[in-house]
Amino acid sequence: xxxNPRRDIPGIAGSVVFIIVGILAFWGARDFSPLxxxxxxxxxxxxxxxxxxxxxxxxLRPTAPAAMPVGSPWRRGAVMVxxxxxxxxxxxxxxxxxxxxxxxxxxxxANYDRWTPRMAVIYAVVGAxxxxxxxxxxxxxxxxxxxxxxxx
Amino acid sequence: xxxxxxxxxxxxxxxxxxxxxGVVAGTMIGAxxxxxxxxxxxxxxxxxxxxxxxxxxxxxxxxxxxxxxxxAYSAILLNTPGTPSAIATTFDGYPMxxxxxxxxxxxxxxxxxxxxxxxxxxxxxxxxxxxxxxALAFGPVEYFWLAVFGLSLIASLSEGSLLKGLIGGAAGLLxxxxxxxxxxxxxxxxxxxxxxxxxxxxxAALIGLYCVPVLIDLVATPDxxxxxxxxxxxFRLREAASIAWRSRLNLVRSSVIxxxxxxxxxxxxxxxxxxxxxxxxxVAKDPRRFxxxxxxxxxxxxxxxxxxxxxxxxxxxxxGIPGTPADAVILGALLVQGIRTGPTLFLQQGQIxxxxxxxxxxxxxxMLPIGLVIGRYAFKSIVNIPxxxxxxxxxxxxxxxxYAVNNNVEQVQQMVMIGVFGWVAARxxxxxxxxxxxxxLGTIAESGFVQGYLIGNARxxxxxxxxxxxxxxxxxxxxxxxxxYPLITARKRKRSPSDE
Numbered sequence: 001x002x003x004n005p006r007r008d009i010p011g012i013a014g015s016v017v018f019i020i021v022g023i024l025a026f027w028g029a030r031d032f033s034p035l036x037x038x039x040x041x042x043x044x045x046x047x048x049x050x051x052x053x054x055x056x057x058x059x060l061r062p063t064a065p066a067a068m069p070v071g072s073p074w075r076r077g078a079v080m081v082x083x084x085x086x087x088x089x090x091x092x093x094x095x096x097x098x099x100x101x102x103x104x105x106x107x108x109x110a111n112y113d114r115w116t117p118r119m120a121v122i123y124a125v126v127g128a129x130x131x132x133x134x135x136x137x138x139x140x141x142x143x144x145x146x147x148x149x150x151x152x
Numbered sequence: 153x154x155x156x157x158x159x160x161x162x163x164x165x166x167x168x169x170x171x172x173x174g175v176v177a178g179t180m181i182g183a184x185x186x187x188x189x190x191x192x193x194x195x196x197x198x199x200x201x202x203x204x205x206x207x208x209x210x211x212x213x214x215x216x217x218x219x220x221x222x223x224a225y226s227a228i229l230l231n232t233p234g235t236p237s238a239i240a241t242t243f244d245g246y247p248m249x250x251x252x253x254x255x256x257x258x259x260x261x262x263x264x265x266x267x268x269x270x271x272x273x274x275x276x277x278x279x280x281x282x283x284x285x286x287a288l289a290f291g292p293v294e295y296f297w298l299a300v301f302g303l304s305l306i307a308s309l310s311e312g313s314l315l316k317g318l319i320g321g322a323a324g325l326l327x328x329x330x331x332x333x334x335x336x337x338x339x340x341x342x343x344x345x346x347x348x349x350x351x352x353x354x355x356a357a358l359i360g361l362y363c364v365p366v367l368i369d370l371v372a373t374p375d376x377x378x379x380x381x382x383x384x385x386x387f388r389l390r391e392a393a394s395i396a397w398r399s400r401l402n403l404v405r406s407s408v409i410x411x412x413x414x415x416x417x418x419x420x421x422x423x424x425x426x427x428x429x430x431x432x433x434x435v436a437k438d439p440r441r442f443x444x445x446x447x448x449x450x451x452x453x454x455x456x457x458x459x460x461x462x463x464x465x466x467x468x469x470x471x472g473i474p475g476t477p478a479d480a481v482i483l484g485a486l487l488v489q490g491i492r493t494g495p496t497l498f499l500q501q502g503q504i505x506x507x508x509x510x511x512x513x514x515x516x517x518x519m520l521p522i523g524l525v526i527g528r529y530a531f532k533s534i535v536n537i538p539x540x541x542x543x544x545x546x547x548x549x550x551x552x553x554x555y556a557v558n559n560n561v562e563q564v565q566q567m568v569m570i571g572v573f574g575w576v577a578a579r580x581x582x583x584x585x586x587x588x589x590x591x592x593l594g595t596i597a598e599s600g601f602v603q604g605y606l607i608g609n610a611r612x613x614x615x616x617x618x619x620x621x622x623x624x625x626x627x628x629x630x631x632x633x634x635x636x637y638p639l640i641t642a643r644k645r646k647r648s649p650s651d652e
Contacts, residue, residue, distance in 0.1 A: 011316065014580030018319050025326055028341055035606075036338030039598040040329040047322035054315040063313070069579065071372025079368050079543075080572055086551060087568040091561035099551070103544040111540035112374035123540060130545050134552060142187075142195050144556045 008058045015051035015058075022048035078109045094149030096135065103127055158503070162210065162510035170203070170211040171515040175522050178218025179225075183530065185232045185359050185553040189219035189421075190478040197485050205489040206504045210511030212482050217269050217461045217515050219478075220421060221523055224261040224454055229254055229378065229534040230546060232363035236354060237421025237457035239588060240429040242362060244442065244449030249378050251445055254535070258527035259392040260447050261454040262520060264403060267396070268455030269516035271407035272414060272462025276469075277509045281495065283463075284470035287415045292607065293618055296600030297627040298416075299593040302423055304631050305430045306586045317586045320577070324590020325597070327352055334595065335602040347562035356554040356567040357591055361584040363550045364571020370543050377542060378535050387524045395447045402432050402448050403455050410456030414463025420476045421457035422592055428456035434634045462512065469493055469505060 025044040029037040057063075069076070086102040107123060138144040161167075174196075181192035192215050200208035223235030228245035241261065248257040275283060290298075306314075306321040330341045331351030342348045370377060396403060406428035413424035432452035433442040442449050464475030465482075472493040474480035486493060491501060498505055534542070554567035574584045608617025618624065 008581065010580045011313070014577065014582055015319065018323060021323070022326075025341070032333075032338045032340060033336050035336040035602055036333045036340060038605075039601065040326060040340060043322050043325045043329065043594075047319055047326060050315050050318045050322060054313065054319065057315065069369065069372065071369070073372075075371040076368050079371050080575075083364065083367070083547065083568045084572070086547075087561075087565045090551070090555070090564055099548060102551075103548060106371075106544035106547055107540050110371045110543035111538075113538075113540070126541055127544070130541070130548065134548055138552055138556060142191075142556065144552075145559055146555070147561055 007062050011063075012055050012058050015054045018051040019048050019055075022051065075109050079106065082106055082109070090149070091147045092149050094152045095146040096131075097149070097151040099131055099135075103131060155506075158506035159510045161206065161503070161507040162514055167207055167210050167511055168514065168518075170207055171214045171511060171518055172522065174211045174214025175218035175515055175519050176526070178215035178220075179222035179519075179523060179526055181215075182219030182222025183225040183234045183526075185226050185230070185234055185363060185549055187553060187556060188235045188355065188478075189216050189223075189237070190476075190481055191556070192216070192219040193478050193481045197481060200485060201488060205491060206507035206511065208485065208489060209482075209504070209508040210515065212485060213461070213465075213508065213512040214515035214518075216478050216482070217265075217458060217512070217519060218522075220458050220461060221262065221265040221269075221454070221519055222526075223457075224265070224450075225258065225527060225530045228257045228261060228450075229531060230363065231366045232546075232550070233358055235421070236358060236592070237425055237460070238453070239358060239422055239592070240425040240453040241450060241457075243429065243453075243585065244444070244446045247443070247445035248447070248450070252378070253445065254378055255528065255531045256388045256392055257447075257450055258531055259387050259389055259524060260395060260450045262523035262527055263392055263396045264406075264451045264454035265458040265523065266516055266520045267403050268407040268410050268458035269461055269519065270513065271404070271455070272411045272459035273509060273512045273516060274462070275411045276462040276465050276512070277506075280466045280470050280498065283412075283415050283466050286412070287417060287467045287471070287473070287475075289623060290416050291621070292600045292603035293621055294600075294623050294627065295416075295596055296604055296618070297624050297631070298413075298423065298427075299597035299600060301430070301627050301631045301634070302426045302593045303589060303597070304634050305426055305433075306589055313581065316582050320582045320584075320586035321590040323582075324587040324592075325594040326590075327357075327587070328591045328594025329598065334599045335606075347560075347566075351595075352566060352570070352591065353554075353557055353563050354592055355557050356563040357570050358588060359550050359554050360567040360569070360571030361574040361588055363546065364568060365575040365578060365584070367543055367547055367550070368572075368575050370539060374539075376535075377539060387528055389524065396451060399448050399451050402435075403451055406432060406452040406455040407459040410459025411463035413456070414460030414475050415466050417467055417473050417475055420464075421460045423596075424456040424460045424463075425453035426589065426592075428452045430634055431630075458516075465512075469497055470495060 022044040026041055029040045082102050082105045086098050089098050107127060139146050177196060178192050181187045182189060193212055196215055200211050220235060220237050223233055223238035224241050226232045226234040227238040227241040228249050231242050231246040233239045233242055245257045248254065303321060306317045331349055332339055409428040409431060410424040413427060429449060429452050432448050433439045436442060436448060460476060464479045467473045467475045468479040468483055474483050491504060551564055555564045557563055604617055605614050608614035
C-alpha cells in the first residue's frame with residue numbers, strides 16, 4: 001500500500017507517448033491489405049485504449065509512480081553511449097578494434113576502486129583473456145564470421 | 153515397453169562419454185546469451201556424421217537437453233535468458249539471486265530440468281504415436297488461442313499496474329508486426345530501414361530488453377551485483393530437493409504441459425515455460441509471491457522447457473514434422489544418417505530409435521551432477537567477479553550473442569536500441585516482460601488468427617470457427633480461469649483476512 005500517493009507523472013507521460021505511437025501505427029496501416037492490417041490496427045487501438053484508460057485512472061486515483069533510479073546518472077549515460085557506439089561502429093571499424101575500445105571504456109566506467117598499477121595489470125590481463133577467449137570461441141570454434149571493417 | 157537390450161545398447165562406455173560431452177557442451181553454449189539450443193546443435197552436428205546413428209543421436213539429444221538447461225544460468229544470475237526457453241525463468245530466478253539465493257535457484261533449475269527431461273523422454277518412449285496424432289489436431293485457431301493463453305500471463309507480469317502491463321503487451325504485439333507479414337506478404341512499418349524487413353529478431357530483443365537495462369544499472373552504484381548471505385560451500389541440494397518434493401505436483405504438471413506443448417510443431421520451449429508458469433501461478437496458494445523470487449516459478453518453467461525436448465521428438469520421429477527449430481536440425485541429421493522418419497520408424501528401425509530414447513534418459517540423468525557442478529561454478533564466478541570485469545564481459549557476450557544469431561550487425565544495433573528503450577520504459581513504469589511476451593507470441597497469434605479467419609470464412613462461419621472446436625474451447629476455459637482465479641482468491645482473502 002502506498003502511504004503517500006501522488007500522480008504518476010512519468011506513467012502518464014509514457015502513456016501519452018504510447019497513444020501517439022498507437023495513432024501513428026493505426027494511420028500507418030492504411031496502405032496494408034485487409035488481412036495484413038487487421039492485427040496491427042487492433043493492437044494499435046488496444047494500446048491507445050489501455051493508455052487512455054491509464055491516464056484517466058492516474059488522474060482520478062493517484063498511485064505511486066515508478067521508483068526513481070539511484071546512483072550515478074553519468075555512468076549510466078556513459079554505458080548507453082558506449083553500447084550504442086559499439087553497435088554502430090562494429091561493422092565499419094571492425095570487431096576487434098571496437099571491442100578492445102568498448103571493453104576498456106566499460107571497465108573504466110564500472111570501476112569504483114582506486115586505480116593501482118597492480119590492478120591495471122590484472123584487469124588488462126583478464127580483459128585480454130576474456131576478449132581473446134571469446135574471439136577464439138566464436139571465430140574459430142563456432143565459425144562465426146566476425147565483422148572485420150576498416151581496421152580489424 | 154521396449155526391451156532391456158536397447159537400454160544396454162545405450163549404456164556402452166562410448167555412448168556414456170558422448171552423453172557427458174554433449175551435456176557439457178550444450179550447457180556451456182546454452183548459458184551464453186544469444187546462443188540457442190538450435191545453434192548449439194547446428195554447430196556440433198558435423199561431429200556426429202561419422203558416428204553410428206544411435207550414438208550420433210544420443211550426442212545430439214545430450215547437446216539439446218544441456219543447452220535448454222544452460223539457458224537458466226544467465227536467466228538466474230544475469231536476468232538474461234541464455235535461450236528464449238528460459239525467459240520465464242528470469243521472473244523468479246533473478247529476484248532469488250538478488251536476495252542471495254542464486255545458488256539455490258540454480259540447483260532448483262537443475263532438478264526441475266532433469267525431472268522435465270525425464271517426463272518428456274517417458275512420453276516419447278511410451279506414447280509417441282498417439283501423441284503425434286494429438287499434434288495434428290492443432291490447427292491455426294488452436295495456435296491462436298494458445299498464444300492468447302500465453303498473453304494472459306501479462307496479468308501476472310504487470311508489476312504495480314495491470315493497465316501498464318496491457319499497454320506493454322500491446323506494444324510488444326505491435327512490434328511483432330514489423331516487417332514482412334507471414335500471411336498476405338504486406339511489408340509493414342519498415343520505411344526506409346530494409347534491415348527491418350525480417351522484423352525484430354526475438355533473441356536480439358530478449359537480450360536487449362533483459363540484459364542492457366541490467367548493464368546500465370550495474371554501473372550506477374558500487375554495490376555488488378548479487379547479494380551473498382552465506383558461504384557458498386555446497387549445492388544446497390537437500391534444501392532444493394525438499395522444495396522440489398513439496399512442489400512435486402507443480403513439477404509433474406509443468407513437465408506434462410511442457411511435453412504437450414513440445415509436441416506442437418512451432419510452439420517450443422518459450423511458450424511451454426510461459427504456459428506452465430501461468431498454470432503454476434494460477435493454482436498457487438498465494439499467486440502474489442510469483443515474480444518476487446518464488447521457487448515454484450523456477451520449477452515450473454525449467455521442468456516445462458526441458459520436457460519439450462522429449463515432446464518435440466514425438467512429431468519429429470513419428471511424423472517427420474519437427475516440434476521445435478532444434479528438432480528441424482536434428483531431422484536433417486537423421487536424413488544424413490539414412491533414417492527415414494515416419495509412422496513405421498519405431499517398427500523398422502526400433503534398434504536405433506529405442507537406443508536413442510534410452511540415451512536421452514541417460515543424458516538427462518547425467519545432467520544432474522554435471523549441471524550442479526557447472527551451476528555452482530557459474531554462481532561463484534558471477535558473485536566474485538568485480539563489476540569492472542563483469543560489466544564489459546557481459547556486454548561483450550550481448551554483442552556477440554545478438555550478432556551470432558544471423559551474423560548480422562544490424563541485429564546488434566536493434567538489440568542495443570531496444571535495450572535502451574527498455575531501460576527508459578522501465579523508468580516510466582513499463583516493465584520489459586509484457587513487451588517481450590507480446591513480441592514472442594504476436595506472430596503466432598496473428599498467423600493463427602488470420603489463417604483461422606480465412607478457413608472460417610471459406611466455410612461461411614468466420615467467427616464461430618474460433619469458438620466451436622473442442623480443443624479451442626478447452627484453452628479458452630483455461631485462459632478465463634487463469635484470469636479470473638487471482639480475482640476470486642483476492643475476494644476470498646478479503647472475506648477471511650485471518651488467512652493472511
